[in-house]
Amino acid sequence: xxxxxxxxxxxxxxxxxxxxxxxxxxxxxxxxxxxxxxxxxxxxxxxxxxxxxxxxxxxxxxxxxxxxxxxxxxxxxxxxxxxxxxxxxxxxxxxxxxxxxxxxxxxxxxxxxxxxxxxxxxxxxxxxxxxxxxxxxxxxxxxxxxxxxxxxxxxxxxxxxxxxxxxxxxxxxxxxxxxxxxxxxxxxxxxxxxxxxxxxxxxxxxx
Amino acid sequence: xxxxxxxxxxxxxxxxxxxxxxxxxxxxxxxxxxxxxxxxxxxxxxxxxxxxxxxxxxxxxxxxxxxxxxxxxxxxxxxxxxxxxxxxxxxxxxxxxxxxxxxxxxxxxxxxxxxxxxxxxxxxxxxxxxxxxxxxxxxxxxxxxxxxxxxxxxxxxxxxxxxxxxxxxxxxxxxxxxxxxxxxxxxxxxxxxxxxxxxxxxxxxxxxxxxxxxxxxxxxxxxxxxxxxxxxxxxxxxxxxx
Numbered sequence: 001x002x003x004x005x006x007x008x009x010x011x012x013x014x015x016x017x018x019x020x021x022x023x024x025x026x027x028x029x030x031x032x033x034x035x036x037x038x039x040x041x042x043x044x045x046x047x048x049x050x051x052x053x054x055x056x057x058x059x060x061x062x063x064x065x066x067x068x069x070x071x072x073x074x075x076x077x078x079x080x081x082x083x084x085x086x087x088x089x090x091x092x093x094x095x096x097x098x099x100x101x102x103x104x105x106x107x108x109x110x111x112x113x114x115x116x117x118x119x120x121x122x123x124x125x126x127x128x129x130x131x132x133x134x135x136x137x138x139x140x141x142x143x144x145x146x147x148x149x150x151x152x153x154x155x156x157x158x159x160x161x162x163x164x165x166x167x168x169x170x171x172x173x174x175x176x177x178x179x180x181x182x183x184x185x186x187x188x189x190x191x192x193x194x195x196x197x198x199x200x201x202x203x204x205x206x207x
Numbered sequence: 208x209x210x211x212x213x214x215x216x217x218x219x220x221x222x223x224x225x226x227x228x229x230x231x232x233x234x235x236x237x238x239x240x241x242x243x244x245x246x247x248x249x250x251x252x253x254x255x256x257x258x259x260x261x262x263x264x265x266x267x268x269x270x271x272x273x274x275x276x277x278x279x280x281x282x283x284x285x286x287x288x289x290x291x292x293x294x295x296x297x298x299x300x301x302x303x304x305x306x307x308x309x310x311x312x313x314x315x316x317x318x319x320x321x322x323x324x325x326x327x328x329x330x331x332x333x334x335x336x337x338x339x340x341x342x343x344x345x346x347x348x349x350x351x352x353x354x355x356x357x358x359x360x361x362x363x364x365x366x367x368x369x370x371x372x373x374x375x376x377x378x379x380x381x382x383x384x385x386x387x388x389x390x391x392x393x394x395x396x397x398x399x400x401x402x403x404x405x406x407x408x409x410x411x412x413x414x415x416x417x418x419x420x421x422x423x424x425x426x427x428x429x430x431x432x433x434x435x436x437x438x439x440x441x442x443x444x445x446x447x448x449x
Binding site for chain 1: 211214215218219222223226241252253254255256257262265268269272273274277335349351
């Protein structure tokens with residue numbers, strides 16, 4: 001993507017008029033504090049809800065998610081000059097958010113002095129369905145999907161959400177999530193059959 | 208290995224090839240159809256999960272945190288006021304208030320009243336936290352024992368920042384320049400930066416006074432009461448130490 005094409009290329013629903021920085025332009029001047037704040041305020045307005053939603057889904061703790069979201073936008077404010085528009089604002093923010101959330105998760109794990117194994121999640125995946133349902137309504141499908149996503153290990157969940165909720169390439173995700181593209185591809189490929197099986201057990205027939 | 212497990216393995220291999228951009232097998236169309244619906248559903252998940260609606264002023268809190276952390280000046284074109292950061296989340300408030308007892312609850316009620324008043328001012332009463340992790344640990348968003356919590360306050364007036372534990376006992380303060388207290392006065396605004404070493408877990412409450420309180424702390428409740436009597440504006444914000 002060429003610089004300046006940001007708004008057009010924001011295929012994930014972003015309609016931000018937040019301009020990418022143009023550090024290579026000799027005449028470019030650094031934005032004032034007020035301009036930077038206005039840009040970030042625009043990002044908060046346009047993408048804050050989605051970023052918060054991602055953090056709630058990753059952390060499963062609204063209070064912690066709200067704290068992390070604050071840090072995400074403080075990061076965005078600091079890094080605004082380095083955002084060059086190679087990805088959409090939403091992808092950029094989701095990348096920062098995922099990294100921050102996974103840091104918070106690691107911190108939480110250390111605090112709990114135990115390593116969460118995937119075993120409980122897998123047991124839940126294997127749990128029998130309460131009742132077979134041929135067709136379930138949209139709200140119940142969403143609820144089933146949310147529940148099944150929760151059962152994925154956090155890093156797998158982050159990979160899946162970023163893969164399908166942004167237009168980011170694996171190369172971009174690699175930088176943001178601190179894992180190789182290969183690892184992220186494996187996480188996505190492993191997650192989908194788990195999700196499918198979980199959803200089937202919850203009455204959402206995916207054939 | 209069950210039939211379902213074998214099917215998952217086949218699907219996983221195909222999905223991995225697809226994610227790597229490699230040529231898909233002849234079974235691709237059937238498998239692609241199988242996952243297209245769930246992939247679309249993930250893409251179209253509501254931005255806010257059910258039951259996780261943000262509090263009404265959460266965007267203002269974010270901007271206030273940025274202002275406090277970076278010293279940004281709110282824009283004049285209708286940007287939200289920053290004082291909203293001092294408003295507490297009810298859940299955090301309840302967690303903190305329990306062990307503090309009735310006296311602390313009364314004090315916090317006073318803080319809420321003052322926090323509401325502080326929102327009328329575009330810069331006054333802004334508190335933000337920054338976590339300094341313990342050496343040898345990875346950076347994290349949460350403060351933990353062994354690390355430090357940096358509390359920043361921005362206030363109209365000379366200002367004083369104090370940090371209390373759940374029992375209302377003062378843990379640290381910033382009113383005059385010291386190794387753990389940096390003060391930046393610019394016009395009528397004062398930026399305070401207090402570094403608090405974290406030795407025990409539990410909630411900490413940062414309280415920002417618009418003017419310094421005289422003398423030693425008598426406990427958070429009585430400090431706030433004294434401030435109230437003196438017409439000093441008070442805002443506060445809690446952080447839990449893990």
